[in-house]
Amino acid sequence: xxxxxxxxxxxxxxxxxxxxxxxxxxxxxxxxxxxxxxxxxxxxxxxxxxxxxxxxxxxxxxxxxxxxxxxxxxxxxxxxxxxxxxxxxxxxxxxxxxxxxxxxxxxxxxxxx
Amino acid sequence: xxxxxxxxxxxxxxxxxxxxxxxxxxxxxxxxxxxxxxxxxxxxxxxxxxxxxxxxxxxxxxxxxxxxxxxxxxxxxxxxxxxxxxxxxxxxxxxxxxxxxxxxxxxxxxxxxxxxx
Numbered sequence: 723x724x725x726x727x728x729x730x731x732x733x734x735x736x737x738x739x740x741x742x743x744x745x746x747x748x749x750x751x752x753x754x755x756x757x758x759x760x761x762x763x764x765x766x767x768x769x770x771x772x773x774x775x776x777x778x779x780x781x782x783x784x785x786x787x788x789x790x791x792x793x794x795x796x797x798x799x800x801x802x803x804x805x806x807x808x809x810x811x812x813x814x815x816x817x818x819x820x821x822x823x824x825x826x827x828x829x830x831x832x833x834x835x
Numbered sequence: 836x837x838x839x840x841x842x843x844x845x846x847x848x849x850x851x852x853x854x855x856x857x858x859x860x861x862x863x864x865x866x867x868x869x870x871x872x873x874x875x876x877x878x879x880x881x882x883x884x885x886x887x888x889x890x891x892x893x894x895x896x897x898x899x900x901x902x903x904x905x906x907x908x909x910x911x912x913x914x915x916x917x918x919x920x921x922x923x924x925x926x927x928x929x930x931x932x933x934x935x936x937x938x939x940x941x942x943x944x945x946x947x948x949x950x951x952x
Contacts, residue, residue, distance in 0.1 A: 764924060764942035812878050823869055826878030
């Protein structure tokens with residue numbers, strides 16, 4: 723089945739450590755996105771990538787980094803510089819054709835030990 | 836400053852009745868609007884969308900209305916079913932000229948819908 727896979731579903735991190743969240747899609751979508759959701763909040767864009775080897779900062783990119791070496795993969799690293807990393811992280815992808823809806827993975831919940 | 840606002844954090848409706856979820860936006864450059872449905876611990880699922888050149892789009896029990904002059908859109912669910920209980924997010928975008936690709940979505944904070952049997 724085509725879709726977006728995020729792993730792991732739950733992730734725990736010690737303070738001061740970097741951690742990488744995985745996102746893989748087999749929908750042949752060019753564009754991929756990372757969002758963060760906090761309780762009672764909407765989704766806020768962290769980073770996005772429209773094509774391989776290119777990515778742009780979203781609204782809350784500080785303390786995060788990404789790479790886009792393959793079309794299928796868009797991993798997100800939460801660095802120790804991110805002061806409040808506990809959140810629900812969602813990855814999405816879409817076609818490059820205008821106005822195609824983004825498809826989301828089931829998310830990764832990151833918690834600080 | 837919120838560009839997309841969902842002013843009702845929650846809504847409770849009786850099964851079989853109509854559910855109306857509202858969304859307001861401030862940026863007149865938005866030209867495409869989407870509704871997503873989200874269950875706990877899952878990713879949002881695309882529900883229905885509308886382009887700014889239309890004022891209504893219908894898909895089964897779901898209808899989205901757009902009032903551009905008021906910068907307001909609403910999602911109607913008729914009839915409401917218990918399985919519709921979820922958080923509904925309104926999202927908007929301004930299409931960007933980047934090789935024809937989609938612009939970035941701006942999400943509201945969501946409205947939690949509870950449909951009671």
